[in-house]
Amino acid sequence: DIQMTQSPSSLSASVGDRVTITCRASQSISSYLNWYQLKPGKAPKVLIYAASTLQTGVPSRFSGSGSGTDFTLTISSLQPEDFATYYCQQSYSTPLTFGGGTKVEIK
Amino acid sequence: EVQLVESGGGLVQPGGSLRLSCAASGFTFSNYWMTWVRQAPGKGLEWVANIKQDGSEKYYVDSVKGRFTISRDNAKNSLYLQMNSLGAEDTAVYYCVTGGGVPGARFVHWGHGALVIVSS
Numbered sequence: 001d002i003q004m005t006q007s008p009s010s011l012s013a014s015v016g017d018r019v020t021i022t023c024r025a026s027q028s029i030s031s032y033l034n035w036y037q038l039k040p041g042k043a044p045k046v047l048i049y050a051a052s053t054l055q056t057g058v059p060s061r062f063s064g065s066g067s068g069t070d071f072t073l074t075i076s077s078l079q080p081e082d083f084a085t086y087y088c089q090q091s092y093s094t095p096l097t098f099g100g101g102t103k104v105e106i107k
Numbered sequence: 108e109v110q111l112v113e114s115g116g117g118l119v120q121p122g123g124s125l126r127l128s129c130a131a132s133g134f135t136f137s138n139y140w141m142t143w144v145r146q147a148p149g150k151g152l153e154w155v156a157n158i159k160q161d162g163s164e165k166y167y168v169d170s171v172k173g174r175f176t177i178s179r180d181n182a183k184n185s186l187y188l189q190m191n192s193l194g195a196e197d198t199a200v201y202y203c204v205t206g207g208g209v210p211g212a213r214f215v216h217w218g219h220g221a222l223v224i225v226s227s
Contacts, residue, residue, distance in 0.1 A: 032210045036152070043202070043217035044144075044152070050211070087152050091212040094166045096142075096154040 002026050002090050006099035012107040019075040021102045023088035028068045032092035035064055035073045038085045038101075047086075048073065078104070109133040109216045111203045116221030123193050127221050129186040129203030134216075137161075137181040140207035142214065143188050145199035153199075156188065157207030170196070193225045 003026035013019050023033065031051040036044045046055045048064035051071055061076045075082055083106055088099040115127040127143070142157040156167045156177040165177050176189040186203055200220040206212050 030210075034213055036214070038152075043219050044214070045217075046213060046215055049213040055215070089152070089154075089214070092210050094157070094209055095168050096157070096207070096209070096212055098152040098154065101151045 001095055002029060002093060002097055004088055004090055004097050004099040006086075006088055006102050008102060009100060010103040010105060012105050013078050014107045015078055015080055017078045017107075019078050019082075019104060021073045021086055021088075021104075023066075023071045023073070023099050025069045025071075025090055025092075029090045029092035031067045032090055033064070033066065033071045034089045034091055035062075036087045036089065037082075038087065044087075049091075075104075109205070111205070111216055111218035113201065113203050113218045113221035116201065116223045118224045118226065119193055120227050121194055121225055123225070124189070124191045125193065125223060127188040127190065127201055127203075127223070129218060131184045131186065131203075131205075134205070136179075136184040139205050140212065141177075141179060141186045142204045142207035142212070143177060143186075144202045144204050144214065144217075146202070146220075147196075147199040150199075155201070157212075158186070159208065190223070193223075195225050197223060198225045199223060 005024045033051045035048040052064045085103045110132045112130045143155040158177045174192045178187045202220045203218040204214045205216040
């Protein structure tokens with residue numbers, strides 16, 4: 001099974017900050033990496049797929065990069081609605097696996 | 108508009124069974140892999156099972172193999188998860204999700220989830 005390791009597990013940031021979350025796969029997954037945003041009481045939302053492709057309707061302040069084993073999600077200027085938990089997920093092979101999550105909190 | 112509506116969640120005793128259903132609308136259900144994802148209280152997301160468009164392929168996370176069965180009825184635009192021999196570790200919100208075939212599975216549409224509580 002492919003293990004996905006996210007860091008940090010949580011971070012505090014202010015509105016307007018640039019935020020970077022990393023995700024590492026235990027083996028190469030090419031670009032088969034997706035990012036999701038979770039807010040309490042809401043259905044999860046896909047932000048980025050195929051490592052760097054922005055899902056339709058997602059603000060351009062979100063971006064993704066990486067390939068192989070190391071990936072990054074960047075929020076260029078954090079907005080109030082971005083305080084949430086973010087997960088990476090590999091879509092290379094079954095079992096499909098998620099990272100442990102990164103909670104972005106208000107500083 | 109894509110809609111996925113889960114039902115069938117609730118409180119069940121350890122060792123018991125429960126069947127989750129997901130009613131899909133707003134898209135051609137029979138064209139999509141479908142998946143169940145769960146989130147235990149205070150924990151992260153966990154892929155549970157997925158099923159191919161025609162039901163010919165099904166895959167499960169190790170922790171539910173032999174206990175859970177995913178199925179679908181394309182005529183009824185419905186996805187199911189039969190859960191047997193439930194344990195406390197199965198307590199979670201279960202989401203019905205579009206997508207799931209590898210490589211490239213992308214979970215675009217999610218239901219709002221069904222809460223399953225396994226407790227005596």
